Amino acid sequence: xxxxxxxxxxxxxTSAAVVVDGRVRSNIIATxxxxxxxxxxxxxxxxxxxxxxxxxxVEAALKEAQISRQQIDAVGFTQAPGLIGSLxxxxxxxxxxxxxxxxxxxxVHHMQAHVLAHFIEEPKPQFPxxxxxxxxxxxxxxxxxxxxxxxxxxxxxxxxxxxxxxxAAKMLGLPYPGGPLIDRYAHEGNPNRFQFAQASMPxxxxxxxxxxxxILYFLQREQKRxxxxxxxxxxxxxxxxxxxxxxxxMEKLEQAARDTGIRQIxxxxxxxxxxxxxxxxxxxAEVQGWQSFIPAFQYCTDNAAMIGIVAWxxxxxxxxxxxxxxxxxxxxx
Amino acid sequence: xxxxxxHIDCSGPFASLMLAIDSIPQAVKQSAEARDxxxxxxxxxxxxxxEVGYSLxxxxxxxxxxxxxxxxxxxxxxAAAKGFCYALDKPLLMHNRLTLMLEELDSQLxxxxxxxxxxxxxxxxxxxxxxxxxxxxxxxHILQNELVENTRxxxxxxxIIGHLExxxxxPNVKNLIPHExxxxxxxxxxxxxxxxxxxxxxxxxxxxxxxxxxxxxxLKREK
Numbered sequence: 001x002x003x004x005x006x007x008x009x010x011x012x013x014t015s016a017a018v019v020v021d022g023r024v025r026s027n028i029i030a031t032x033x034x035x036x037x038x039x040x041x042x043x044x045x046x047x048x049x050x051x052x053x054x055x056x057x058v059e060a061a062l063k064e065a066q067i068s069r070q071q072i073d074a075v076g077f078t079q080a081p082g083l084i085g086s087l088x089x090x091x092x093x094x095x096x097x098x099x100x101x102x103x104x105x106x107x108v109h110h111m112q113a114h115v116l117a118h119f120i121e122e123p124k125p126q127f128p129x130x131x132x133x134x135x136x137x138x139x140x141x142x143x144x145x146x147x148x149x150x151x152x153x154x155x156x157x158x159x160x161x162x163x164x165x166x167x168a169a170k171m172l173g174l175p176y177p178g179g180p181l182i183d184r185y186a187h188e189g190n191p192n193r194f195q196f197a198q199a200s201m202p203x204x205x206x207x208x209x210x211x212x213x214x215i216l217y218f219l220q221r222e223q224k225r226x227x228x229x230x231x232x233x234x235x236x237x238x239x240x241x242x243x244x245x246x247x248x249x250m251e252k253l254e255q256a257a258r259d260t261g262i263r264q265i266x267x268x269x270x271x272x273x274x275x276x277x278x279x280x281x282x283x284x285a286e287v288q289g290w291q292s293f294i295p296a297f298q299y300c301t302d303n304a305a306m307i308g309i310v311a312w313x314x315x316x317x318x319x320x321x322x323x324x325x326x327x328x329x330x331x332x333x
Numbered sequence: 334x335x336x337x338x339x340h341i342d343c344s345g346p347f348a349s350l351m352l353a354i355d356s357i358p359q360a361v362k363q364s365a366e367a368r369d370x371x372x373x374x375x376x377x378x379x380x381x382x383x384e385v386g387y388s389l390x391x392x393x394x395x396x397x398x399x400x401x402x403x404x405x406x407x408x409x410x411x412a413a414a415k416g417f418c419y420a421l422d423k424p425l426l427m428h429n430r431l432t433l434m435l436e437e438l439d440s441q442l443x444x445x446x447x448x449x450x451x452x453x454x455x456x457x458x459x460x461x462x463x464x465x466x467x468x469x470x471x472x473x474h475i476l477q478n479e480l481v482e483n484t485r486x487x488x489x490x491x492x493i494i495g496h497l498e499x500x501x502x503x504p505n506v507k508n509l510i511p512h513e514x515x516x517x518x519x520x521x522x523x524x525x526x527x528x529x530x531x532x533x534x535x536x537x538x539x540x541x542x543x544x545x546x547x548x549x550x551x552l553k554r555e556k
Contacts, residue, residue, distance in 0.1 A: 038550075042547065045547050045549070047404070047408060051408055056537050059419075069419070069420055069422070085405060093413075093419075096375070097417075099378070100416065322376075323375035326371040327371065
């Protein structure tokens, strides 16, 4: 049974996983807390933290999987996209490990991995399926014909949905990362109390810069009238912001499902942990007759298990990287 | 039994490799392109080992120049060294460029001065230094005015290895030895000594010696 070591270091999570015969045996994630004090990820600090975490995280992943270094048959790593300094650490370690053990090296596209997070645990979608991948850096609708045959039908033209959540939280004075806090407060609020601008984009394209500006101007206007406006209305603002962002996501997803006739629909990426988005998907699935798929929470945010799943399918096809491969901050599929 | 150590230095614009057996450099390689360590380092290592007929597993240890230098370069060198050491369960040796420069200085002087300074420019008006003598300083980052303050009280002549910015000088300097790249003989001797004395770095937590705090956008820092 072939065993793969997978490494993820694209942003502020250092993660390692072991995949044996296509099944995830371990998935260790070290989240960097250092960025919270700055209200966002500081790239240089992220790179430095990856260097401190990489060996302990890999060691923990091997230990949990009960696999020795000598038993690893290939190494997969996140090659793109991401913070270049962060990617360099994971890639540098992975390349050296593979070279030292004389085993194949497998380069993995991070966004492709988010989509294949659906194949870590049951229930798994059948091909073809549509995946709405939503994170702090990306918002995409992906048509998946097979494990490695994917097409981006549409994506954001500016900001990602996750960034809109985090920036709205910042405007509300919530600590970083604010997206999950908006979700928590939204549970108690009235989502119809306030209305924010909804972008009208062609095809399956998204735009979230407009809603950010709309929230900003709204808060500035209301705070002029009442300086305590945010404190008094926090839960309703959060619920309204959340509904506004989710509505834009779901409209495009429904449109893509209608146009393609696909009824196997999934969501992935960090924002797929948002309870409002999960509920919206489930409700729409009931109405539209979709079969919906949402990865477990630990596979929504950045993790190496999903890198391992892509690496596994590339391993089966003999799709290996050369030792001169370099990470890339941005990369096409 | 001889000790084989693969040395990796990515601190400068060019990546360089050296295989040393005991304290003697045996084979050396330098990258053809500047600032392209990410793509060149691993193929260079493969080529060097092929030339000398060894495998990575034949190495008894891996040595890395821990800094100062380009942050990205330092991380690439360190990540590779950690990957090799971890994969093969070999020890890691880390040495600071400035410390090695002081050792190189000592080996080059016929009569050593009391005061010795290794110095590399950081950005304008800033340096990385290590000093011995009347002013003892472990490798550190320093501003030019602080450097002036610390060297102005030298009562004895000084020897310097490294580079000073143009139109800047330090008084009482008897010898100024330019430094272009790490002296491989000095490094090989140092790693052999460190290996013999088992002065190994902790692979899990070893980090480059940046010698300078990470830059954080002032707008973020105010939060």
